[in-house]
Amino acid sequence: MNGTRLGKNLRLAAQQEYEIALYTEPVFGSPEKEGNPAMPFGYTRFINSQRGSWIVRVLELPQNRDAMIASAARERPPAEAIDALPEIIEMQPDAKERTLIGRAIRPIMERAGWTVGTPRQSMPFPGVTFGSGTLYHRATGTGND
Numbered sequence: 001m002n003g004t005r006l007g008k009n010l011r012l013a014a015q016q017e018y019e020i021a022l023y024t025e026p027v028f029g030s031p032e033k034e035g036n037p038a039m040p041f042g043y044t045r046f047i048n049s050q051r052g053s054w055i056v057r058v059l060e061l062p063q064n065r066d067a068m069i070a071s072a073a074r075e076r077p078p079a080e081a082i083d084a085l086p087e088i089i090e091m092q093p094d095a096k097e098r099t100l101i102g103r104a105i106r107p108i109m110e111r112a113g114w115t116v117g118t119p120r121q122s123m124p125f126p127g128v129t130f131g132s133g134t135l136y137h138r139a140t141g142t143g144n145d
Contacts, residue, residue, distance in 0.1 A: 046100045051091070056104050058087045068105060069112050077123050077133025078105050084128045098130055106134075115139040 046052035058064060059082065068078035079102055082088060093101060106116065114136040121135040 043100055043103050046097070047104060051097075052100065052104070055088075055091070055093075055097075055101055058082075058085065059101075059104055059108055065108055065112065068109065069114070072109065072114050072136040075135065077125065077130075077135055078109055079130045079133030080125050080127065083125075083130050088129050093129065102130075102134060109136050110139070113139050 047056055059068075064082055064085065067081035071078050071081035082105075088101070091097075109115075115138075117135040117137050122132050123135055124132040
């Protein structure tokens with residue numbers, strides 16, 4: 001199955017699951033309504049949600065992972081490489097989701113031998129979905145230098 005077809009299938013499945021979840025789960029951060037406690041809006045909850053796990057699968061596709069690494073190698077934020085992905089644009093992530101997508105990028109980059117810049121550095125860029133992103137540097141002592 002080629003990447004485009006896989007992306008389309010993942011997108012459709014995630015959209016269906018997300019629409020079902022809208023009617024069966026309380027909204028993230030919503031006040032208590034009709035006895036449903038508000039869900040904590042955190043990274044773990046996000047990546048375990050249907051929508052969040054779908055985003056992580058899209059980010060981990062080899063072509064997207066490689067594009068993020070190439071972006072970091074050019075001293076650009078990895079988020080810039082995925083900013084205009086149709087899968088991300090179609091989701092129309094809100095500000096909190098964009099932050100959590102940035103957090104989902106970090107473990108992918110760390111597994112590839114990259115670390116967050118110290119001190120934590122962010123760089124603005126003219127994006128479609130994101131307006132800035134964290135810079136990463138090659139981790140030292142990983143054997144990937």
